[in-house]
Amino acid sequence: MKALDFGIFALSTLLVLGGGLGTVASKNPIRSAIALLVSILGIAGMFLLLAAEFLAAIQVLVYAGAVVVLFLFVIMLLGPAAQSPADARSAISRYLGAATFLLSATGVLALVLRATKGATTTLATQPAGFGTIEAVGKELFTSSIAPLEFSGALLLVAIVGAIAVARGKQPDPTLAVATPKGEEPEAAPEKAPSRRPTPKEAHS
Amino acid sequence: MNSIPLEYFLLVAALLFVIGAVGFLLRRNLLVLLMSIELMLNATNLTLVAYNRFRPENHAGQIFAFFVIAVAAAEAAVGLAIVLAFFRVRRTIRSDDADLLRN
Numbered sequence A: 001m002k003a004l005d006f007g008i009f010a011l012s013t014l015l016v017l018g019g020g021l022g023t024v025a026s027k028n029p030i031r032s033a034i035a036l037l038v039s040i041l042g043i044a045g046m047f048l049l050l051a052a053e054f055l056a057a058i059q060v061l062v063y064a065g066a067v068v069v070l071f072l073f074v075i076m077l078l079g080p081a082a083q084s085p086a087d088a089r090s091a092i093s094r095y096l097g098a099a100t101f102l103l104s105a106t107g108v109l110a111l112v113l114r115a116t117k118g119a120t121t122t123l124a125t126q127p128a129g130f131g132t133i134e135a136v137g138k139e140l141f142t143s144s145i146a147p148l149e150f151s152g153a154l155l156l157v158a159i160v161g162a163i164a165v166a167r168g169k170q171p172d173p174t175l176a177v178a179t180p181k182g183e184e185p186e187a188a189p190e191k192a193p194s195r196r197p198t199p200k201e202a203h204s
Numbered sequence B: 001m002n003s004i005p006l007e008y009f010l011l012v013a014a015l016l017f018v019i020g021a022v023g024f025l026l027r028r029n030l031l032v033l034l035m036s037i038e039l040m041l042n043a044t045n046l047t048l049v050a051y052n053r054f055r056p057e058n059h060a061g062q063i064f065a066f067f068v069i070a071v072a073a074a075e076a077a078v079g080l081a082i083v084l085a086f087f088r089v090r091r092t093i094r095s096d097d098a099d100l101l102r103n
Helices: A002-025 A029-049 A053-082 A091-116 A133-141 A145-167 A173-191 A199-203 B006-026 B030-054 B060-090
Strands: none
Touching: A002 A029, A002 B006, A002 B030, A029 A053, A029 B006, A029 B030, A053 A133, A053 B030, A053 B060, A091 B006, A133 A145, A133 B060, A145 B060, B006 B030, B030 B060
16 A cells, blocks of 8 residues: 555656756747646646546536536647747756756755755554545535635636737627628618628628 | 545646646747646646545535636636637737737
8 A cells, every 4th residue: 555655646746847857948839738638637647636526627627627618628729839949049048947947956955855854753643534525515615605705716817818819809790790781771772682691681 | 436645646746747837938939828828727727626635524625626627627718718819810820929919
């Protein structure tokens, strides 16, 4: 059991960190998105190790199923522009980036190790039903019902906002329809042979 | 399932956060910037869930992580919409070219 846990943990760590590095370091955005997917699956594995089954399922559903697919859609919508040629850099700035990463990584590791004083905390056995859909859902719908409703409202606002921003400026459909309608009665008889019949005319 | 110490998860989360932060600071592709934000949010989620496993009296950490996931999904949708709008204006998605307010 213990060896199995450590095996799952090592695999998840590999997926998380390798995927994270791939996301940040690859030049092709498609590869970045796939590496992000790998990292997210590793996080879901860690959630399972931490007895958060519900969150692991949500993680796979929302991130792998929705967010990464959205990223891929946008990358393919942008086409070749998604990878700007100017993103390629000289070797020296890439080495600088790697050095920055190594420096901050060692700094963070030192901070965490200093905070924990190098000791390890063994996690006690969790209560029965910890992290299941029943337990989390019960708390979600009782003690934290207000944030749940607010997050629903937030998602609605985000949907409307995303559509409005991504759609851009469109010609006002009410204005576009109103002008031809006004002059239709006089213009229609002369134009009739040359223009295609509207569906309404085709029926009658 | 309790053979892995808490600190290991914290270390992985800290490293993932650093990867995301450095990527956000150093990359210039707007899509990769958004992905780096997602990495950082995932790292905080991992920390929240790990600490909740350390104190399993209630599910406060897991519920917080749940809301972080919801906010991250909303953020990704709006962020990608902004990237599309920016691309429509400048025909590129380099963050260096987002300089309309300069001059």
